[in-house]
Amino acid sequence: MKARPLIVSDCDGVLLHFIAPFVDYLREVHGLTLRMDSFALTGNVKQADGTPVPASAFPPLLDGFFADWMHNQHPIAGAADALGLLARECDVVVLTNIAGHHADRRTTELARVGMPYRVIGNQGGKGAPLRKLLDEFQPSETIFIDDLPPNHASVATHAPHVHRLHMVAEAEVRHLIPAAPDAHARHDDWPAMLSHIETILKGKTP
Ligand SMILES: [Mg+2]
Incomplete structure (x- = not known):
């Protein structure tokens, strides 16, 4: 395949x-x-x-x-539409720092608001679980999206070839979250993020 x-x-x-x-x-x-x-x-x-x-x-x-x-956790504007478009060509996994016993509910809640994707509940750095996903999927290209700079640092350490995108979609904390030096780019809204990802995928997909 x-x-x-x-x-x-x-x-x-x-x-x-x-x-x-x-x-x-x-x-x-x-x-x-x-x-x-x-x-x-x-x-x-x-x-x-x-x-x-x-x-x-x-x-x-x-x-x-x-x-x-x-x-009561409402979706970020444009997230479901963007992932829906990307899912036509890409596998989509949600890697979230949430206790394992909440991951099932999160799967249900995301599906309810139009994001029916696999959810992995994680604790701590995201680099190691991402490496596991790379082993499982053997993807042609991998894109990682997160709002917290330490998660980008963790992925940069464990999987340096992954394209890392910083997004702080919540205006309430946008001025408080520092830049993520380990991310390749930052986009705080989904239309801009989608367009960036599409450009990356066009450049790399044969
Ligand atoms: Mg987050």
Whole structure:
């Protein structure tokens, strides 16, 4: 079978909104506030009196969000259309840093909003799981999309030939996330990202 290109995309902040629904969840379910004064979730989540919630309280909050509130994560504009077009010629996998037991729900939620792709729940660096996908798919070309610079660094280390694209689709954190020196280019909206990917694929596909 002829090798196809492989698109490996992050989910939060690339395919689905995370910040706005997480702020809503914290307020409505826990009476907490989150103001993105810096690019950190822990420390910026505060009780009504302004006291930050301790770091140890953060993992259960995130777990509760994914368990009870994931259906409020609306799609990033243009993501479903762009991936739908790319999926005609490419394999598409969503590589997301989410606990394994939430990955099934994420698969369902993404499909519900027009993104019916395989979802892999990961923890930590994305370079090693991406290498596994390269072994499995043997793609003609691979494109990696993520909003967090350390994930680009991890992929650059483990799979340097992968084309790495930085996208910060959520306006709320765009000014807080630093440049990703290990990414080849940055596009913060899907029409621009799609056009960049199409150019790459045209150049490399025989
Ligand atoms: Mg992300």
